Amino acid sequence: xxxxxxxxxxxxxxSSASAxxxxxxxxxxxxxEFQPSSLSKAEQKKEMEWxxxxxxxxxxxxxNVLSETIPTHEYESKTLTRAFEEITGIKVxxxxxxxxxxxxxxxxxxxTGRNLYDAYINDSDLIGTxxxxxxxxxxxxxMSGEGKDVxxxxxxxxxxxxxxxxxxxxxxxxxxxxxxxxxxYWFRKDWFDRPDLQKKFKAKYGYDLGVxxxxxxxxxxxxxxxxxxxxxxxxxxxxxxxYGKRAPDLGWRMTDAWLSxxxxxxxxxxxxxxxDEWGIRMEEGTCxxxxxxxxxxxxxxxxxxxxxIRKWDEWLRKYAPPGAASYDFYQSLPALSQGNVAQQIxxxxxxxxxxxxxxxxxxxxxxxxxxxxxxxxxxxxxPYWEDGQKLGYQDAGSWTLFKSTPVDRRKAAWLYAxxxxxxxxxxxxxxxxxxxxxxxxxxxxxxxxxxxxxxxLVEFYRSPDRVMWSPTGINVPDYPKLAQIWWQxxxxxxxxxxxxxxxxxxxxxxxxxxxxxxxxxxxKAGTYGGCGPRLNEEREASxxxxxxxxxxxxVNEKPKGQTVNYDELIKRWSM
Numbered sequence: 094x095x096x097x098x099x100x101x102x103x104x105x106x107x108s109s110a111s112a113x114x115x116x117x118x119x120x121x122x123x124x125x126e127f128q129p130s131s132l133s134k135a136e137q138k139k140e141m142e143w144x145x146x147x148x149x150x151x152x153x154x155x156x157n158v159l160s161e162t163i164p165t166h167e168y169e170s171k172t173l174t175r176a177f178e179e180i181t182g183i184k185v186x187x188x189x190x191x192x193x194x195x196x197x198x199x200x201x202x203x204x205t206g207r208n209l210y211d212a213y214i215n216d217s218d219l220i221g222t223x224x225x226x227x228x229x230x231x232x233x234x235x236m237s238g239e240g241k242d243v244x245x246x247x248x249x250x251x252x253x254x255x256x257x258x259x260x261x262x263x264x265x266x267x268x269x270x271x272x273x274x275x276x277x278y279w280f281r282k283d284w285f286d287r288p289d290l291q292k293k294f295k296a297k298y299g300y301d302l303g304v305x306x307x308x309x310x311x312x313x314x315x316x317x318x319x320x321x322x323x324x325x326x327x328x329x330x331x332x333x334x335x336y337g338k339r340a341p342d343l344g345w346r347m348t349d350a351w352l353s354x355x356x357x358x359x360x361x362x363x364x365x366x367x368x369d370e371w372g373i374r375m376e377e378g379t380c381x382x383x384x385x386x387x388x389x390x391x392x393x394x395x396x397x398x399x400x401x402i403r404k405w406d407e408w409l410r411k412y413a414p415p416g417a418a419s420y421d422f423y424q425s426l427p428a429l430s431q432g433n434v435a436q437q438i439x440x441x442x443x444x445x446x447x448x449x450x451x452x453x454x455x456x457x458x459x460x461x462x463x464x465x466x467x468x469x470x471x472x473x474x475x476p477y478w479e480d481g482q483k484l485g486y487q488d489a490g491s492w493t494l495f496k497s498t499p500v501d502r503r504k505a506a507w508l509y510a511x512x513x514x515x516x517x518x519x520x521x522x523x524x525x526x527x528x529x530x531x532x533x534x535x536x537x538x539x540x541x542x543x544x545x546x547x548x549x550l551v552e553f554y555r556s557p558d559r560v561m562w563s564p565t566g567i568n569v570p571d572y573p574k575l576a577q578i579w580w581q582x583x584x585x586x587x588x589x590x591x592x593x594x595x596x597x598x599x600x601x602x603x604x605x606x607x608x609x610x611x612x613x614x615x616x617k618a619g620t621y622g623g624c625g626p627r628l629n630e631e632r633e634a635s636x637x638x639x640x641x642x643x644x645x646x647x648v649n650e651k652p653k654g655q656t657v658n659y660d661e662l663i664k665r666w667s668m
Contacts, residue, residue: 174509177512195213203228212509218565226571232266253531277562282466305655344576349486364566372385396644426441441488471662477645527547555666556665
């Protein structure tokens with residue numbers, strides 16, 4: 094009797110969900126929420142009709158997905174889940190956690206095989222992990238095979254600007270980008286344009302105050318505002334902003350291409366070959382990392398890497414506002430809105446939305462009309478950098494499915510993943526979160542109209558330069574295992590326990606130790622599919638430092654500062 098009642102309730106729930114889902118609901122969302130769009134309304138309706146039909150076998154199902162907490166994912170969690178349920182009948186619990194907690198959940202599901210979530214938006218930094226461990230679903234094969242019936246024919250994978258970031262060494266797609274943001278240079282253009290400050294700067298340094306092309310200029314500008322200008326409009330000002338709290342996000346601060354900005358890696362896009370931005374060496378045409386230490390051909394403790402860490406620590410102490418050394422990631426970036434910082438070398442465009450908030454919201458970096466007084470520009474590079482290298486980091490939070498997820502739940506989650514990145518939805522979602530993933534969205538007329546209010550964001554994403562910003566690449570064989578080493582060692586520099594050289598020696602040595610364990614597991618049980626590390630035998634550091642390319646021998650670390658006029662730069666971006 095009880096079984097019959099339960100069955101009847103289930104059937105009723107399914108019927109109710111199915112009754113609610115359909116084109117009437119889709120039309121309402123298209124008219125009321127999903128505008129503007131790169132598709133016409135007729136095309137949007139066609140795409141939504143496909144979702145309605147593909148979702149019918151899963152109507153009434155409730156699935157769970159996980160992502161980090163940023164405005165884009167908040168919009169998905171609060172608004173797009175409701176739209177998806179009303180249109181398809183599938184309920185989605187889209188949970189938001191900190192980035193470290195997301196990585197931990199991903200790692201736990203991989204290690205235990207327990208289905209914690211039906212899909213994840215996790216960084217494409219894990220591409221080397223997913224492509225080697227083969228625990229994540231190979232999306233290329235999934236879309237043409239088992240998942241073909243739930244793969245949107247209008248998905249248009251080639252429209253995703255970050256698909257190269259989510260492609261493994263085997264040429265297969267393992268993750269689908271959901272949001273992207275770059276790590277650029279940020280500065281107060283209104284201050285830089287002041288004739289009195291321009292005159293004083295040129296008199297002291299011998300070149301124009303402008304967007305710094307190299308780290309020498311960035312350092313000069315930081316010194317100038319912190320020690321010479323000191324006060325603007327009655328406010329104490331500083332020439333630099335960063336963070337240094339000994340916490341996991343300090344690791345991201347460095348693995349997010351800080352070493353490559355200094356020039357530690359090799360030439361090559363999207364990542365250096367053979368040495369990447371982590372200082373890990375993997376020879377061209379192979380899938381086996383051979384070491385991070387200079388003695389194994391890596392660059393994690395080479396002169397460029399040590400220089401990078403030294404400058405981070407030095408600038409933080411000398412030119413940032415008091416207390417910045419104890420800030421974490423989440424405290425440092427919003428601090429710019431106080432309006433007392435001239436520039437930041439390491440600024441994520443994901444915070445654009447908060448930096449264009451009105452004055453009434455406490456943002457002191459916009460004028461009375463809401464126009465930004467600041468601009469974003471290309472990151473300056475260190476003295477070891479060469480043309481042909483990546484210049485900075487780009488985060489690409491990407492949908493990832495695991496084989497440990499039951500196929501029916503995986504299919505339902507895949508439908509939701511495609512829905513929130515669909516052309517029907519993407520332009521509107523991008524206006525909310527400003528984290529572009531599609532070429533069709535970047536070039537939409539609505540962003541041409543909005544560009545003057547976004548401080549250079551649209552110009553950057555439309556420029557040919559954007560390819561020089563990329564996420565962690567395939568040289569990193571197991572992101573969760575290696576990433577956690579960074580913040581502990583770098584934190585010891587901030588505390589004064591170790592010098593930059595000592596800290597990077599320890600970091601490189603520990604990465605090699607962890608990779609040696611991966612090598613043993615791969616050789617014994619094929620854990621990494623034969624693509625695990627195969628460490629080089631150690632030899633004198635001088636041998637590798639005298640070879641062409643990375644690791645690089647010490648150079649003049651304070652060449653003359655070089656700047657460029659922002660308006661001239663924008664003209665080049667717009668060509």
